[in-house]
Amino acid sequence: MALSFGELERMLVNEQKKCADHLVIGGLEKFINNWTGAQKQSGDANRADAIALALKGYGNATPDEREAMLTRALAALRGETESANQIEEPDDEFDADDEDEIAPTRKAAPKSEAKPARTTPVAAYGLDASITRLQTIGPAHAKKLQKLGVYTVNDLLYLFPRRYDDFSQLKTVSQLMYGEEVTVLLTVCEVFTRETRRAGLTITSVVLADTTGTIQATFFNQPFLQKQLPTGRRIVVSGRVDKDLQHLVFKQPEWEPLSKELLHTARIVPVYPLTEGITNRWLRRLVHSVVEFWASKVPDPMPEKIRADAQLPDLNTALREIHFPSTPEKMEHARRRLILDEFLAIQIGVLQQRRKWREQPGRALRVDDARIRDFLAQLPFKLTDAQDRVLNEILRDIQVTAPMSRLLQGDVGSGKTVVAASAMLIAVANGAQAALMAPTEILAEQHFKTLSSVFANLPNPPRLAQLIGSMKNRDKEAAREQIKTGAVDIAIGTHALIQESVEFNDLALAVIDEQHRFGVEQRGIIRAKGYHPHILVMSATPIPRTLALTIYGDLDLSVIDQMPPGRQEIKTKWLQPLERERAYAFIRNQVKEGRQAFVICPLIEESETIDAKAAVEEYENLRKQVYPELRVGLIHGKLRPSEKDDTMNKFRDHEIDILVATSVVEVGIDVPNATVMLIEGADRFGLAQLHQFRGRVGRGAHQSFCLLLAEKKESVADDRLRVIESTQNGFLLAEEDLKLRGPGEFFGTRQSGLPDLKIAKLSDTKILEEARGIAQDLFERDPDLQNSEHHLLAQRVREFWKAKGDLS
Structure with a gap:
């Protein structure tokens, strides 16, 4: 039985909280289309159609666009007269008015209602002019555009389409087929508007024809079309061919008069990211006006020789073709040019930082081979x-005065810590200090215990101190004093190590573990704690080489690509939703054999509060309903550090059988007796993160298992789950994840310290490699970009990085 309108309203309100499209299997749009078909039997088809129309394209929309769609759908459902579904009558003079203000040398067309005159034309302010200086943008629209990151004319030029509709193929009515996206030249035969039983909902039907047949187009809440579409008017219609009973129809298609320059029909049409109160039709016209006048005025930073060698269009052409492509091929050329612009700025920036760091005087450390051997x-x-x-690569680096700047990559369990310990030992043997900074207190404490253990049997072991936020104030003060006076050789801690109150006596080597959890600012601060100390960055997240060279382009790269012998393979099994009880039974049997298990809660969204709530609910369910006889614990990101440590210590000491956790366990927790990792909602995670979770087990002598419990029977994540089920190789998984999901699974650009990218994706590896080659060639010839033909490029690099400050 189909949902009632009241039940549907509650469902949509619930979806609006997160706009995640996880409420129903197969997605909301598919569900609504099926529901609409059932409603047509109940006599309220018009309202159902309006709801379905509001949610068209929901699955592919951004969260902001989904929120706007849900607002319109709820308004249609409730029949609100001032609804978001109500479409304002477009201003017929829009194009002329806009271009007058954007291209101020032309005189404006007369208007029925005068707008306040501006004493200074927008052209006088240049590309950095606020969008409020465009006569078509009032305060209300400016506020809405700001939600899309658009504040200036330049921002509008770089607000790129998120996809395109190809309406370039013309057809006749007789050639139309259900489900096609088409364009047809038609003549208006008849227009009529009727009110529906729902207040505030009107339907305008337009009968259209060409020489081969007739077709009807339906529009919701656009009664003004009666005036705009007189009988006999020739128009161009583009959209999806739908079906009403047995007749082909258009529902809410795009249309334009045949006499105008076509922006919305009969071409490759850009589809932009939207927010509440902004329509694609309105935004498309605005962007077109801005591009027409301003694209040619944007300085082109790419030297002509580089552009010619790479067979790239100039910037003016690229901006025009990315917004309003004349052909798919030209659009792709434009995309490549604009991506290369961003990647080139990144690569030049990291190369400049690399040189800057290496030119600073550092400290050469004498390597005592005998001490390393012992x-x-x-x-x-x-x-x-x-x-x-x-280890030899690192020891070579620290023997010269240029400060080392190296990334050490290695899969979970590959043995990075002992390599770092060897380097720290050399620093101490030179009478200096070393520091190891970890992203969490649990991981810092684990490093402290590991280093204490590996150094314990040495005749003159280094003196270690721990500094973490949850320590008592008197203990922290004592640790800071020991670090300052040199009474401590190696300091291990969290971000507490880089606070202003911490002074090192003689810091020669800083080791940063799990770098992607720290921003570039923290990396720079710890460098300032000594006299240009050597820096070693460790990451257990396998990063494809191309991605590593971008994110860590100023670092040399070392990879431990071999696992220690005897390490057991973790048996990985992908389970369907109906196999949940089987997973629970397996965990119970493992616990009976004296083992322990992790249960990872599904990733709801990037919110620790919401993830914590989901974890609490899962914990209560397992503790009360599934495993009342077992000891179940809980850890999540909203707990105080002391509470997390207490829970982890209990789990480590086997006072807890099953630990329910959020992604806080992704890094650094070592419990050899834990043999099962159950990941709920595994289809919500990326391969890199799933692999990190899996690495929390398999650390002892017993066979370990990773159970991937999918949330949906059929999921777009199926490919990821198949891949992780079939291989233990973290670097292979990283390459696959980059192909399947893009780089966000490893690092968002904000996490990595890279500037925000407008069009490039780090998964565009071929263009990324091309940009790196161009940057290196440029850097060899003109490292400071001082040649006259490089001045605009130098300015572009500075502007691109200015929001991030020091790249170090």
């Missing part, structure tokens, strides 16, 4: 060939 000999294991290779 240290490695007393370990209960032998280094792998990969660890040996990487």
Whole structure:
């Protein structure tokens, strides 16, 4: 039985809280289309159609666009007269009026209602002019555009379409087929508007014809069309061919008079990101006016020789073609040019930072080979060939005065910490200090215990101190004093290490673990704690080489690509939603054998508060309903550090059998007795994160298991789950994740310290590599970009990075 309108309203209100499209299997749009078909039998088809129309394209929309769609759908459902579904009558003089203000040398067309005159034309302010200086943009529209990140004329030029509708293929009525996106040249035969039983909802039907047949187009809440579409008017109609009973129809298509320059029909039509109160039709006309006048006035920073060698269009052409493509090929050329612009600015920026750091005087450390041999000999294991290779790379770096700046990559369990410990030992042997900074207190404490253990058997072990936020004030003060006086050789802590109150006596080496959890600012601050100390950044997140060279372009790269012998493979199984009880039973059997388990709650959205609430609900369900006889614990990001540590210590000491957790366990928790990792909603996570979760088990002598419990029977994440089920290789998974999901799974641009990208994606690896080659060639010839032909490029790089400050 179909949902009632009241039930549907409650459902849409619930969806509006997150706009995540997770309420129903298959997505909201598919559900609404099926629901609309059922409603047509109940006699209220008009209201159902209006709701379905408001939610058209919901699955592919951004969260902001979804929110706007839901507002319109709820207004249609409630029959509100001042609804978001109500479409304002377009201003027929829009194009002329806009271009007068945007291209102020032309005289405005007469208007029925005068707008306040501006004493200074927008052209006088240039590309940085506020959008409020465009006569078509009042305060209300400016506020809405600001939600899209548009504040200036330049911002409008760089508000790129999120996709395109190809309406370039013309057809006749007799050639139309259900479901096609088409364009037809038609003549208006008849227009009539009727009120529906729902207050505030009107339907305008337009009968259209060409020489081969007739078709009807339906519009909601646009009664003004009776005036705009007189009988005999020739128009161009573009849209999806729908079906009403057995007749083909258009529902809410795009249309334009045949006599005008076509923006919305009969071409490749841009579809922009939207927010509440902004329509694509309105925004398309505004962007077109701005592009027509301003695109040619944007300085082109790319030197002509580079552009010619790379066979790229000039910037004016690229901006015109990315917004209003004349052909798919030209649009793709424009996209490549604009992506290359962004990548080139990134690559030049990191190369400049690399040179800046290397030119600073540092401290050469003498490497005592005997001390390294003695240290490695007393370990209960032998280094792998990969660890040996990487350690030698690091030791070579720290023996010269140029400060080391190196990224050490290695999969979970590959042995990065012992390599870092060897380097720290050399710093101490030179009478200096080392620091190890971790992103969480749990991980910092774990490093403290690990280093204490590996150094314990040395004849003269380094003196260690821990500094984390949850320590008592007197203990923190004592640790800071020891670090300042040199009574401590190696300081281990969290961001507490880089607070102003912390002074090092002689910091020669800083090791930063899980770098992507720190911003570039923290990296720069710890560098300032010593005299240009050597920096070693460690990451357990496998990053494809191309991505690493971009995010860490100013660092040298070392990779431990070999696992220690004897490490067991973690058996990974992808389970369907109906197999939940099977997963629960498996965990119960493992606990009976004396093992422990993690249960990871599904990622709801990037909100610790909402994730914490979901974790609490899962914890209560498991504790009361599923495992009342077992000891179930809970850890999430909203707990106080002391509460997290207390829970983790209990889990480590086997006082808890099953730990329910959010993604706080992604990094650094080491419990050898834990043999099961159950990941709820596994289809919501990316491969890199799933692999990190999996790495929390398999650390002891017993066989370990990772159970991936999908939330939907059929999911777009199926490919990811198949891949992780089939391989343990973190770098292979990283490459696959980059293909399947893009780089956000490793780092958003904000996390990485990169400037926000308008059009480039780090998954555009071919263009990224091309940009790196161009940047390196440029840098060899003119590192400061001082040649006259490089001045605009130098300015572009400065502007691109100015919001981020020091790249270090």
